[in-house]
Amino acid sequence: MITLQGVSKSYSGETSAVEAVSMHIREGSIHGIIGPSGAGKSTLLRIMNVLERPDRGSVLVDGQDLMQMTEADLRSLRRQMGMVFQQFHLLHNRTVSGNVAIPLEMAREPKKSRAERVQECLRFVGLEDKAKEYPASLSGGQKQRVAIARALAPRPRVLLCDEPTSSLDPGTTMEVLNVLRHANESLGVTIVIVTHEMEVIRAICNEVTVMDRGRIVDSFPLEQARAQGSGIVLSYREQLLGKAVMPGD
Numbered sequence: 228m229i230t231l232q233g234v235s236k237s238y239s240g241e242t243s244a245v246e247a248v249s250m251h252i253r254e255g256s257i258h259g260i261i262g263p264s265g266a267g268k269s270t271l272l273r274i275m276n277v278l279e280r281p282d283r284g285s286v287l288v289d290g291q292d293l294m295q296m297t298e299a300d301l302r303s304l305r306r307q308m309g310m311v312f313q314q315f316h317l318l319h320n321r322t323v324s325g326n327v328a329i330p331l332e333m334a335r336e337p338k339k340s341r342a343e344r345v346q347e348c349l350r351f352v353g354l355e356d357k358a359k360e361y362p363a364s365l366s367g368g369q370k371q372r373v374a375i376a377r378a379l380a381p382r383p384r385v386l387l388c389d390e391p392t393s394s395l396d397p398g399t400t401m402e403v404l405n406v407l408r409h410a411n412e413s414l415g416v417t418i419v420i421v422t423h424e425m426e427v428i429r430a431i432c433n434e435v436t437v438m439d440r441g442r443i444v445d446s447f448p449l450e451q452a453r454a455q456g457s458g459i460v461l462s463y464r465e466q467l468l469g470k471a472v473m474p475g476d
C-alpha cells in the first residue's frame with residue numbers, strides 16, 4: 228500500500244539521514260522497522276506521509292505519487308494515515324474523550340456522531356471508563372492507548388507508529404502492542420512500527436526491515452519467528468529467525 232522508491236533525505240547536506248531507500252509496506256501487514264538510534268527510522272516514517280519531504284525519490288500510496296499532490300490533497304490523505312508517538316502527545320488540558328475527539332473536530336464531524344465515535348474508539352482500546360479523566364491521572368500504557376484511540380478515530384487505513392512503547396515498562400508494552408494487533412486483525416489497519424526493541428518486533432510484526440546509517444541493510448518476513456540467541460554478534464535476522472545465516476543464503 229505504501230511504496231518508497233529511491234528515497235533520500237539529508238538535513239545538513241553532508242551525511243544523509245535516509246539514503247536511497249526503496250521498500251514496500253504490504254496492505255494488512257504489521258511491518259517493523261528496526262535499527263540503532265540515528266539509523267534514520269523516524270525520518271523514514273515521516274517520509275511515508277510526507278511530513279518530511281525527501282530530497283529525492285518517490286512516495287506512492289496505492290500507486291498515487293504523494294510528491295505530485297497538492298497540499299490540500301495531502302492533508303486529506305494524511306487523515307488515512309494515523310500517527311502514534313513515543314511521548315503520546317496528548318493535550319493535558321483536555322479530558323481523554325476531548326483528546327480522542329481532536330481529529331474529528333478537525334474533520335468537522337457533527338457533534339453527535341463525533342461523541343459516538345469517541346466512545347467507540349475508547350471502548351476499542353479498553354478505556355471507556357476513563358473518558359472524563361485527564362491524561363495526568365493515567366498510566367503510561369493508558370496514555371498511549373488514548374493516543375491510539377485518537378489516531379483510530381478518523382478510521383485510518385494505516386497507523387505509523389514511532390517507538391510507541393519505548394517509554395513504557397515491559398508489562399504495559401504488551402498492553403499497547405495487543406491493542407495495535409487488535410486494530411490490525413479486527414479493523415484491517417496496516418501498521419508500521421519503528422522501534423529499536425527486538426521484543427516489539429518479535430511480539431507482533433510479520434515483516435521486518437532493518438536500517439543502519441540511513442540504509443536498509445536487511446528485510447525479511449517473520450511468519451515463523453523463533454526467539455533464540457542473545458549475543459550482540461548475531462544479526463537482527465539471526466536473532467529474530469533463530470538461525471545463523473549461512474554464506475550463500
Ligand SMILES: Nc1ncnc2c1ncn2[C@@H]1O[C@H](COP(=O)(O)OP(=O)(O)O)[C@@H](O)[C@H]1O
Nearest residue numbers: 238239244262263264265266267268269270271
Ligand atoms: N530535524 C532534524 N534536523 C537535523 N538533523 C536531523 C533531524 N532529524 C534527524 N536528524 C538526523 O538524521 C539522522 C537520523 O535520525 P532519525 O531519523 O531520528 O533516526 P532514528 O529514528 O533511527 O534514531 C540522525 O543523524 C539525526 O541526528
Ligand SMILES: [Mg+2]
Nearest residue numbers: 268269270390
Ligand atoms: Mg527515532
